[in-house]
Amino acid sequence: MAADEGAVAVETVPGPTRRPILPKMTRPNSPPAASSRNGSPPPRLSGWGRLFQPGRQVLSEDLERLTEGAVLCRGLGRSYGDSSLPPASHPEVAGTTLADRILDFDVTSGRIRAEAGLSLFELNRLFLRKRWFTPVSPGTQFVTLGGMVAADVHGKNHHQKGCFGEHVRSLRMRIASGEIVTCSEEENRELFLATIGGMGLTGHILEVEFALEKIPSPWIWCESERIRDIDDFIRGLKEAGPDWPYTVGWIDCISRGSSMGRGILQKGRWAHPYLAPSKPPAFKKRFTVPFEFPSWVLGRPTVQAFNTLYYWKHVSRFQKGILHPDSFFYPLDMVNHWNLIYGKHGFTQYQCVMPESSGRGAARRFLELLTSKGGASFLCVIKDCGAEGRGMLSFPKPGISIALDIAVRPDTPQLIDALNELVIREEGRVYLAKDAFTRPEDFAAMEPRLAPWNQVRRRWDPEQRLKSAQSIRVLGDSE
Amino acid sequence: MKTVILGGTRGMGRAVARALVERGDSVFLLGRQSSDLEKCAKDLEHRSAGQAQVPTAICDLEDPSGFDAALDAADEALGGFDTVVITAGLFGTQEKLEEDPEFARRMLTVNFTNTVVFCENVRRRLLERGGGTLCVFSSVAGERGRKPVVLYGSSKAGLSRYLEGLDHRDREKGLVTICVKPGFVKTGMTEGLEPPPFAGTPEQVATRVVRALSRGEPEVYTPGPWRFVMMVIRCLPRFVMRKVGF
Ligand SMILES: Cc1cc2nc3c(=O)[nH]c(=O)nc-3n(C[C@H](O)[C@H](O)[C@H](O)COP(=O)(O)OP(=O)(O)OC[C@H]3O[C@@H](n4cnc5c(N)ncnc54)[C@H](O)[C@@H]3O)c2cc1C
Ligand SMILES: NC(=O)c1ccc[n+]([C@@H]2O[C@H](COP(=O)([O-])OP(=O)(O)OC[C@H]3O[C@@H](n4cnc5c(N)ncnc54)[C@H](OP(=O)(O)O)[C@@H]3O)[C@@H](O)[C@H]2O)c1
Numbered sequence: 001m002a003a004d005e006g007a008v009a010v011e012t013v014p015g016p017t018r019r020p021i022l023p024k025m026t027r028p029n030s031p032p033a034a035s036s037r038n039g040s041p042p043p044r045l046s047g048w049g050r051l052f053q054p055g056r057q058v059l060s061e062d063l064e065r066l067t068e069g070a071v072l073c074r075g076l077g078r079s080y081g082d083s084s085l086p087p088a089s090h091p092e093v094a095g096t097t098l099a100d101r102i103l104d105f106d107v108t109s110g111r112i113r114a115e116a117g118l119s120l121f122e123l124n125r126l127f128l129r130k131r132w133f134t135p136v137s138p139g140t141q142f143v144t145l146g147g148m149v150a151a152d153v154h155g156k157n158h159h160q161k162g163c164f165g166e167h168v169r170s171l172r173m174r175i176a177s178g179e180i181v182t183c184s185e186e187e188n189r190e191l192f193l194a195t196i197g198g199m200g201l202t203g204h205i206l207e208v209e210f211a212l213e214k215i216p217s218p219w220i221w222c223e224s225e226r227i228r229d230i231d232d233f234i235r236g237l238k239e240a241g242p243d244w245p246y247t248v249g250w251i252d253c254i255s256r257g258s259s260m261g262r263g264i265l266q267k268g269r270w271a272h273p274y275l276a277p278s279k280p281p282a283f284k285k286r287f288t289v290p291f292e293f294p295s296w297v298l299g300r301p302t303v304q305a306f307n308t309l310y311y312w313k314h315v316s317r318f319q320k321g322i323l324h325p326d327s328f329f330y331p332l333d334m335v336n337h338w339n340l341i342y343g344k345h346g347f348t349q350y351q352c353v354m355p356e357s358s359g360r361g362a363a364r365r366f367l368e369l370l371t372s373k374g375g376a377s378f379l380c381v382i383k384d385c386g387a388e389g390r391g392m393l394s395f396p397k398p399g400i401s402i403a404l405d406i407a408v409r410p411d412t413p414q415l416i417d418a419l420n421e422l423v424i425r426e427e428g429r430v431y432l433a434k435d436a437f438t439r440p441e442d443f444a445a446m447e448p449r450l451a452p453w454n455q456v457r458r459r460w461d462p463e464q465r466l467k468s469a470q471s472i473r474v475l476g477d478s479e
Numbered sequence: 480m481k482t483v484i485l486g487g488t489r490g491m492g493r494a495v496a497r498a499l500v501e502r503g504d505s506v507f508l509l510g511r512q513s514s515d516l517e518k519c520a521k522d523l524e525h526r527s528a529g530q531a532q533v534p535t536a537i538c539d540l541e542d543p544s545g546f547d548a549a550l551d552a553a554d555e556a557l558g559g560f561d562t563v564v565i566t567a568g569l570f571g572t573q574e575k576l577e578e579d580p581e582f583a584r585r586m587l588t589v590n591f592t593n594t595v596v597f598c599e600n601v602r603r604r605l606l607e608r609g610g611g612t613l614c615v616f617s618s619v620a621g622e623r624g625r626k627p628v629v630l631y632g633s634s635k636a637g638l639s640r641y642l643e644g645l646d647h648r649d650r651e652k653g654l655v656t657i658c659v660k661p662g663f664v665k666t667g668m669t670e671g672l673e674p675p676p677f678a679g680t681p682e683q684v685a686t687r688v689v690r691a692l693s694r695g696e697p698e699v700y701t702p703g704p705w706r707f708v709m710m711v712i713r714c715l716p717r718f719v720m721r722k723v724g725f
Binding site for chain 1: 488489490493518519521522526666667671
């Protein structure tokens with residue numbers, strides 16, 4: 001969550017029962033069957049997890065024209081699975097990233113209106129030094145405003161500030177009929193609430209209006225602590241919640257027994273000006289992964305070594321100090337194309353939330369199941385979620401969210417099925433922006449809100465013109 | 480600097496305009512469509528380190544009768560500009576240009592004839608005030624006659640020669656001419672084409688062009704590796720150029 005995502009590989013041991021696997025994503029990297037007219041293979045597209053499917057993205061500054069007749073928009077493609085991929089029947093998505101103008105900004109209130117393709121990276125580059133920051137930030141800044149609304153992203157401050165959608169004032173959209181409409185709490189409210197977290201399926205977002213937050217300095221005061229096990233972790237997160245606007249935990253999910261769920265708890269707030277360096281944070285140099293790694297690189301020994309190192313790197317039990325905001329919010333952005341380390345079979349992220357009602361033990365039961373299945377994830381991220389947002393299909397709800405990256409292997413679908421089974425039992429749910437393998441019946445079992453959301457969607461798109469590879473895979477849309 | 484930009488609504492022109500206002504320069508936008516210009520101006524105002532209002536005027540490279548009025552408006556709003564950047568241009572694949580002779584004629588007129596006519600107007604104005612900078616986007620496609628860009632390349636070849644001539648003749652009088660030769664850059668113009676190695680981004684090009692403006696470099700290959708790629712291509716003998724596909 002919050003800063004999601006440590007990297008990670010889950011390696012799994014084939015389970016005893018091989019359930020039939022998914023029709024669509026079973027061998028995501030198998031070469032496409034047909035070639036295009038001129039003999040070159042048809043273009044392919046993937047989310048951040050590099051599970052490729054046939055598809056092509058068309059880019060233009062003119063988002064209004066680009067979205068005419070489009071079935072789906074795609075931002076920076078940082079959703080992991082197939083959320084931003086077109087359905088096979090219309091293999092073209094409208095790429096929004098060139099539509100990135102700031103149209104309005106009010107220096108007194110922080111209210112900003114911009115085109116949907118504006119990236120959070122650019123927003124931070126321009127506004128951090130002026131001491132304005134997005135009210136909610138995911139764990140990467142390479143996302144667009146459109147993607148932040150469509151997935152209703154959450155961050156390290158979810159326990160206090162909720163999702164990004166809570167801070168959106170209005171949206172300008174091209175809906176399925178081709179009309180351009182504005183929606184907000186006051187106007188076309190139902191469309192507004194269905195679009196927040198609606199994964200691009202209710203209309204194409206052209207412009208987003210929301211409020212930036214004034215911050216005392218552009219540096220972070222961070223305190224972190226080594227934590228012994230999962231129960232201490234959850235206690236630590238809950239205790240820190242009222243005093244700290246940003247909290248998150250990185251856990252080692254290989255260790256079993258008494259140290260299961262040990263890790264590092266991080267708490268942060270914007271530093272007081274008198275504590276912060278006087279200069280604005282400088283642009284940080286990045287590394288680039290130069291090529292796709294062979295798959296064995298992320299085998300169990302590497303992952304185990306990494307987790308142990310990460311835990312003991314935190315030498316003293318407590319640490320505190322001033323951090324560059326990029327190091328605090330976006331540690332993974334330091335490495336360009338880090339998704340290449342998972343090799344040619346790609347990876348997925350599993351993120352679920354276990355509701356408060358299922359009790360403290362739920363996170364422990366989750367880790368027990370994961371480790372018993374031989375899941376070995378590079379860091380795994382844990383975060384307590386606050387109240388459920390207004391987005392009709394928004395992911396978080398009060399409880400504990402756990403996110404881990406899983407290298408795709410032949411038995412990955414079975415592992416996801418097993419984890420989903422537990423999540424359904426605990427009345428939790430999974431995050432569509434990360435998902436690539438959940439079965440439609442499992443998603444429906446987790447999501448009682450699906451039917452009301454679908455009703456709204458049908459009212460605004462009776463012919464079901466808008467769809468994605470994901471909506472066909474999990475939401476039961478027809479091809 | 481007080482800079483007029485023709486082509487600042489999209490692609491590399493948009494990136495150059497942003498880089499200039501961010502470092503505190505004043506800009507004036509020229510373009511074809513007023514509602515679009517207005518949105519671009521707003522965007523620049525919110526990024527600007529100094530200029531509270533970015534003025535604009537209509538100017539279409541297909542309509543040379545409007546050039547004078549457009550440059551007058553810019554002169555008035557900026558209190559006399561000292562720099563002009565032109566990124567506006569048309570592109571079509573060789574296939575498309577061959578299929579559509581009318582489009583080919585428009586491309587040749589916009590990229591060569593009318594751009595030169597526009598530059599001549601700018602040249603007269605700048606020389607009258609003792610000099611200034613004229614920075615125009617040509618292309619590496621104009622360096623050699625190449626199979627995939629016979630028509631487009633010829634329009635840029637003519638433009639490059641014109642700019643080279645101006646640089647030789649008028650630099651002494653204070654007119655600095657900069658010919659920018661981008662290699663493949665990922666913009667709306669190259670949308671749908673497979674990017675080759677060393678493909679660049681508009682931001683990368685903008686950073687390089689702003690440096691060239693400060694230094695008055697007469698010729699800029701960008702992104703950097705294209706200088707060496709073109710050095711090799713310029714040396715290839717004719718019989719090789721006839722064989723190869725690029
Ligand atoms: C390293 C990393 C860390 C992350 N951390 C977090 C985190 O902490 N919290 C969190 O919530 N998420 C997190 N994410 C997920 C990410 O924030 C979301 O997937 C986000 O939606 C990605 O934005 P994008 O612009 O790349 O959108 P894409 O991935 O391109 O698209 C995502 C969805 O948005 C839709 N969409 C995009 N633009 C538009 C538009 N203009 N109109 C309509 N629909 C549109 C697409 O159709 C698709 O359904 C993380 C991802 C990565 C890679
Ligand atoms: N991209 C590359 O790989 C590449 C490589 C070599 C050279 N170049 C050259 O670099 C320059 C910029 O390219 P780009 O990729 O940034 O292009 P782009 O994204 O297509 O932008 C072109 C710009 O030119 C403007 N324009 C087009 N026709 C015009 C006309 N008749 N009158 C006025 N303005 C007009 C457009 O304005 P509207 O908004 O009104 O359409 C737009 O602002 C071009 O000259 C191009 O030939 C590009």
